[in-house]
Amino acid sequence: MRLFSFFFCLLLPLSAHAACEGRDLRLDMTAEQHQQLDEAVSQILFPEGNHWIARKGDTVLHLIGTLHTNDERMGEVIERLSPTLSEADAFYFEITQDQMEAFQKDLEKDFSPVLITSGPTLIDLMGEEDWAVFSAALAERGIPDWMAAKMRPWFLSMMLGLPPCLMTTPDADRGMDKRLSELAEAKGIPQYSLERVEDVMNMFDSHPIEEQVQSLVRLAGALQAGDDHLITMANAYLEEKHAEILQLAKLQGLEASGLTPEEFDAEWKGFEDQLLVQRNANWMEQILDIKDQTIVIAVGAGHLSDEYGLLNQLQQAGYTLTRAPF
Template identity: 65%
Template structure:
């Protein structure tokens, strides 16, 4: 999520760090995991394609799956998309850059949305062994332990999911959505948000603190993103296999977590419900209100496919879908 980068970059001194390097993990997975992956994708609606058009009467929507992470290979993609997308009447993002800038200014005055400002900190809420593991992850990312201890559990979990090489790269968050923001600005096309950052954070805080801490401890290792995992995600994204990204991450997470499948599925299901299903449903209320214009819907690629994905929901709403060049 781009607001996470905004927050971290606003607080941390950036150090010189080597660019992220990693290898794609998919060619090395076992035959058993490959079979599980294909089985998971069998009934997955719209598992591929980063550019789809949804048409209904005089409304044309260009749905572009994005990632928030920089990769030079995206420059060529934007060059191919520009002639078509530059004709749009409006661009809709998860959150616009202007709203993220405003959020950064608010955080400079009030850190309470993402930090524990009173009562026990995380050091007091987890075991010494668990805190030692979390502290190492923070240190690898150049984040002081005292700051991590004050982070809300959901926010710390997201922070530890970012590889150290990204934390210390000022260009790390110039992903596809940032490039499309630049394209819209270049052609003076209005930009609108599908959600508010405040609402998203309120969604994370719906669960009691104790439950957030338990989830953080259980899933910290599973969600830890290595450079290999980053390379895998970016390669799969540029191959337009967004369904595979999600299902591969789930299987890798289960293997790395050491949890039983039942407990892991419970945690993963809550993660999907919050970050994908509920947000998709909220976004659809805005998207279905777009009438008689050509609009670009640029959101994380993981929001496109699946039963609750935007593509399936648009088809159910009577739109004609067609995969387009990316």
């Protein structure tokens, strides 16, 4: 989600010169693993396509699935999309760049929204043995343990999901969202948010902190991402296989977690409900209010597919869907 890239930007060092390098994990999968992945993807509605057009009467919606981290290959995509998207009346993002920057300024003055401001720290809630594992992983991402101990569990799960190489990569946050925002700004097209940063943070904090910590510990192995994960995600994204990204993460997460399939499935459903299902439902309330305009809706590609995906929900609402060039 867009919030991921924002938070890691707060922690980027001033001198960043390295770049992420890795190997596509799909190249080393066994035939059995490929079959498992293919079967999982085959059960998903609208599993592919980063550009879809939804039409209903005089309303035209260009849905663009985005990746929040940078990849130089995106430049060619923007060049191809620019003539079509420049005709839009407005762009809608998860959260606009202006609102993210405004929130960043507020957070620079007061970092408490992502901190545990009272009660026990994560060391107390987690225990020394589990904390040792987490603090080592967070140290690789430039977060000292004394600081991490006071951070909210959902914030740390985000940090663990970012490969350490991103912390020293120039323009790491210049993903498809930011590039599309630059396009809209250059063309003088209005930009709007589908949600507020505060609303997303409140949603993450809706469960008691003890439950958040338990989930964090159970998924410790599954949460951590490395260079290979980033390269795999970027390649699959540019192949327009957004459902494959999520299903691969799910299969690899199960293996890394050490949990039983039933235990992991329960954790995954919780993640899916919070990060995708609830937010999609909230966004749809705004999207369905759009009438007689041509609009670009640019959101993380993972929000497009499956029953709860924006594409299926628009089809159910009477829109005609057409996959378009990306």
